[in-house]
Amino acid sequence: MSDITQKLEQTIRDIPDFPKPGIVFKDITPVLANPEISKAVSEAFLNYWKKAQIDVIVGIESRGFMYGLPLAQGLDVPFVPVRKVGKLPYTTIRHSYDLEYGSAEVEIHTDAIAPGQRVLIHDDLLATGGTAAAAAELIRKIGGEVVGYSFLVELAFLNGRAKLADKEVHALVTYS
Numbered sequence: 001m002s003d004i005t006q007k008l009e010q011t012i013r014d015i016p017d018f019p020k021p022g023i024v025f026k027d028i029t030p031v032l033a034n035p036e037i038s039k040a041v042s043e044a045f046l047n048y049w050k051k052a053q054i055d056v057i058v059g060i061e062s063r064g065f066m067y068g069l070p071l072a073q074g075l076d077v078p079f080v081p082v083r084k085v086g087k088l089p090y091t092t093i094r095h096s097y098d099l100e101y102g103s104a105e106v107e108i109h110t111d112a113i114a115p116g117q118r119v120l121i122h123d124d125l126l127a128t129g130g131t132a133a134a135a136a137e138l139i140r141k142i143g144g145e146v147v148g149y150s151f152l153v154e155l156a157f158l159n160g161r162a163k164l165a166d167k168e169v170h171a172l173v174t175y176s
C-alpha cells in the first residue's frame with residue numbers, strides 16, 4: 001500500500017448515520033485540515049495524471065473543487081465547475097441523477113469545453129457513480145471527450161465504476 005493511501009486511511013473519518021440513517025459518511029475534512037497530507041494528496045493526483053494529455057479538469061461541486069483546482073493548476077490546464085442547479089450564471093445544460101442518499105441535478109456552462117477537448121472528471125468520492133456519470137453526460141453533450149475519472153475515495157462496494165464505462169478510473173483510497 002502506498003504511503004498516501006495509508007495516511008488517508010488513517011485520516012478520513014467515518015460518521016455513521018449521516019446524512020441519513022444507514023449511511024456511513026466518509027469525512028475528508030481532517031485531510032483538508034492537515035497541510036502535509038493535503039499537499040501529498042495534490043502531488044499524488046498530479047503524479048498519476050501528468051502524462052495523460054488532459055486538456056481540461058472538470059470538478060464537481062462542492063468537494064470536487066477542493067483538489068480539482070490544484071490539479072488543473074499543476075497540469076497547467078483550465079478548471080471547469082459542474083454545479084448543482086441554479087448556481088451557474090451563463091447559459092447551461094442540466095442533467096438529473098440518483099445519489100447514495102437522494103437525488104440531484106447538475107449543470108455546466110455550454111461554452112465551458114471546446115469540441116474534442118480531452119477532459120478529466122474529478123470529485124472527492126465515487127459512491128454509486130451517478131454524479132460522475134451525470135458530469136460525463138454534460139461534457140459529451142457540449143462536445144468534450146471524457147478520458148478518465150479521478151477520486152480521492154472510492155466506495156467499491158457500491159460498484160460506481162460500472163457506470164463509468166471503459167474509461168480509466170483512479171482513486172487514492174478504496175474501501176471494499
Ligand SMILES: O=P(O)(O)OC[C@H]1O[C@H](OP(=O)(O)OP(=O)(O)O)[C@H](O)[C@@H]1O
Binds near residue numbers: 060064
Ligand atoms: O457516486 P455518487 O453516488 O453519485 O455520490 C458521490 C457524490 O456525492 C457527494 O456529493 P454531495 O452530493 O453529497 O455534495 P457535496 O460534494 O456538495 O457535499 C460526493 O462529493 C460526490 O459528488
Ligand SMILES: Nc1ncnc2[nH]cnc12
Binds near residue numbers: 023025027125
Ligand atoms: N458515504 C459517503 N461519504 C461521503 N460522501 C458521499 N457521497 C456519497 N456517499 C458518500
